[in-house]
Amino acid sequence: xxxxxxxxNCYCSCEKVFRPDLEGKPIVVLSNNDGxxxxxxxxxxxxxxxxxTPYFQLAELFPGQKIAVFSSNYELYGELTGxxxxxxxxxxxxxxxxxxxxxxMYLPNEEYRMKNxxxxxxxxxxxxxxxxxxxxxxxxxxxxFLQTWxxxxxxxxxxxxxxxxxxxxxxxxxxxxIASKLAKKYAAYKHCCMIDxxxxxxxxxxxxxxxxxxxxxxxxxxxxxSLGCKTxxxxxxxxxxWVRQTFNNINIVRTWQELNGEDAVPNEELAxxxxxxxxxxxxxxxSDKDTLRTHIAxxxxxxxxxxxxxxxxxxxxxxxxxxxxxxxxxxxxxNFQELRLVTPTSSTIPIVQAAHDVLDRIFIQGYQxxxxxxxxxxxxxxxxxxxxxxxxxxxxxxxxxxxxxxxDRINRMHGSETIVIGAQQYTQKNGKGKAEVFANAIKxxxxxxxxxxxxxxxxxxx
DNA sequence: TCTGGGGTCCTAGGACCC
DNA sequence: TCTGGGGTCCTAGGACCC
Numbered sequence: 001x002x003x004x005x006x007x008x009n010c011y012c013s014c015e016k017v018f019r020p021d022l023e024g025k026p027i028v029v030l031s032n033n034d035g036x037x038x039x040x041x042x043x044x045x046x047x048x049x050x051x052x053t054p055y056f057q058l059a060e061l062f063p064g065q066k067i068a069v070f071s072s073n074y075e076l077y078g079e080l081t082g083x084x085x086x087x088x089x090x091x092x093x094x095x096x097x098x099x100x101x102x103x104x105m106y107l108p109n110e111e112y113r114m115k116n117x118x119x120x121x122x123x124x125x126x127x128x129x130x131x132x133x134x135x136x137x138x139x140x141x142x143x144x145f146l147q148t149w150x151x152x153x154x155x156x157x158x159x160x161x162x163x164x165x166x167x168x169x170x171x172x173x174x175x176x177x178i179a180s181k182l183a184k185k186y187a188a189y190k191h192c193c194m195i196d197x198x199x200x201x202x203x204x205x206x207x208x209x210x211x212x213x214x215x216x217x218x219x220x221x222x223x224x225x226s227l228g229c230k231t232x233x234x235x236x237x238x239x240x241x242w243v244r245q246t247f248n249n250i251n252i253v254r255t256w257q258e259l260n261g262e263d264a265v266p267n268e269e270l271a272x273x274x275x276x277x278x279x280x281x282x283x284x285x286x287s288d289k290d291t292l293r294t295h296i297a298x299x300x301x302x303x304x305x306x307x308x309x310x311x312x313x314x315x316x317x318x319x320x321x322x323x324x325x326x327x328x329x330x331x332x333x334x335n336f337q338e339l340r341l342v343t344p345t346s347s348t349i350p351i352v353q354a355a356h357d358v359l360d361r362i363f364i365q366g367y368q369x370x371x372x373x374x375x376x377x378x379x380x381x382x383x384x385x386x387x388x389x390x391x392x393x394x395x396x397x398x399x400x401x402x403x404x405x406x407x408d409r410i411n412r413m414h415g416s417e418t419i420v421i422g423a424q425q426y427t428q429k430n431g432k433g434k435a436e437v438f439a440n441a442i443k444x445x446x447x448x449x450x451x452x453x454x455x456x457x458x459x460x461x462x
Numbered sequence: 463t464c465t466g467g468g469g470t471c472c473t474a475g476g477a478c479c480c
Numbered sequence: 481t482c483t484g485g486g487g488t489c490c491t492a493g494g495a496c497c498c
Contacts, residue, residue: 030466031465031466031467032466033464033465033466034464035465036464036465036466052465052466053465055464056465057464057465072466098497099469099498100498214496215496216496217495217496218495219494219495248472248473249471249472249473249495250472251472251495251496252495252496273469273470274469276469277467277468278467278468279468280466280467281467283464284463324465325465326464326465373468443464
């Protein structure tokens with residue numbers, strides 16, 4: 001049996017933890033640069049605010065309506081969701097954090113009884129259930145026990161962290177996702193919905209619109225609808241060969257298999273990232289190369305930090321730059337190039353240097369740049385011996401590693417970019433100090449405080 | 463004035479090799 | 481008319497996820 005725990009309206013719920021006065025009110029959270037709406041509370045959804053709405057249109061579209069607006073505050077969301085994961089770790093034998101707001105759980109050996117029950121829809125209790133519950137190990141779990149377990153997990157997370165989660169339980173991940181949607185939608189499930197019989201599976205699929213199935217995106221949904229599949233059940237009823245021939249794609253065949261009860265989508269919990277990207281759109285535009293170099297250095301440094309966090313090294317560093325595609329009146333340019341490193345590394349200094357070399361190749365004076373980013377690729381596990389005889393000697397490598405460790409530790413404690421690589425991560429040439437360069441880069445006018453991670457933001461009670 | 467930031471995987475087709 | 485066959489690697493493009 002698989003489970004998924006999904007945070008309801010994650011970013012909005014995090015903002016509410018320290019703002020209980022906003023309970024029951026419409027809330028939206030904006031993307032970086034306060035660009036567009038990326039998260040909505042239930043009340044904001046009911047008002048008709050769509051995901052992706054540009055912030056500047058909100059006032060026009062919803063005149064005179066009170067909406068609480070927040071800039072995204074990933075420091076806060078990361079910390080609070082981390083607390084949820086640490087509870088899940090205590091409650092399940094195995095789990096896999098799938099995204100900031102979703103966590104898959106493995107509940108081994110729960111047998112999926114494909115009972116072809118008739119329409120009584122009994123969310124059944126078998127005769128041996130109390131015994132199984134008494135044994136109480138996850139290896140003898142029974143579904144009635146699992147239902148209670150899920151409801152209790154919701155309660156515990158709500159009580160200890162203050163965030164609402166919905167739980168879906170099913171024989172595979174695709175069905176678990178559908179179950180969690182049901183749990184979210186209908187209060188009668190008490191935040192935990194389980195699909196453990198064929199009857200319940202069909203009922204759930206009949207309820208689920210095809211475009212809401214995990215793995216069916218906009219394109220596939222449009223195609224399926226045009227072929228007469230309105231619900232997940234319509235699709236599941238087709239023959240496997242039809243799916244193969246219509247789409248010629250293994251992923252959608254796997255989705256079809258899962259809708260029919262098989263466990264077909266591979267688990268990837270052990271996978272480390274194969275590429276890592278750090279990119280940003282700017283607040284305004286940048287035409288000056290020194291300023292762009294500053295940002296590229298920061299993104300490269302951030303990529304190096306992410307590599308070290310997962311104990312990997314990269315062989316290739318890529319950089320892209322973009323002008324603003326929305327400004328049809330301005331000259332457009334975009335380019336991406338990459339550079340292979342002599343020695344795979346996760347050290348900040350060589351990665352920043354490589355990124356700057358690439359920038360030198362692709363930067364053209366005269367354009368107004370809106371977005372830029374650094375991607376590191378060719379990622380492999382970090383092992384003690386990575387040296388190339390023609391590159392750096394062992395002593396230099398050791399020194400750089402110690403330097404990286406110190407930088408990571410300080411930036412973790414005091415916020416990233418506390419320590420940066422001087423002349424490269426920011427520059428004096430343009431007359432701007434570090435703080436100014438960063439402050440101008442990204443807009444976040446409605447950022448909440450960080451009472452869980454910063455002493456200066458701690459809440460005072462009077 | 464103002465439009466996010468990450469990721470993964472699959473397939474087709476071309477280059478190249480023997 | 482007609483041009484070997486098989487394998488690997490790489491890239492571009494197109495899907496998908498949150």
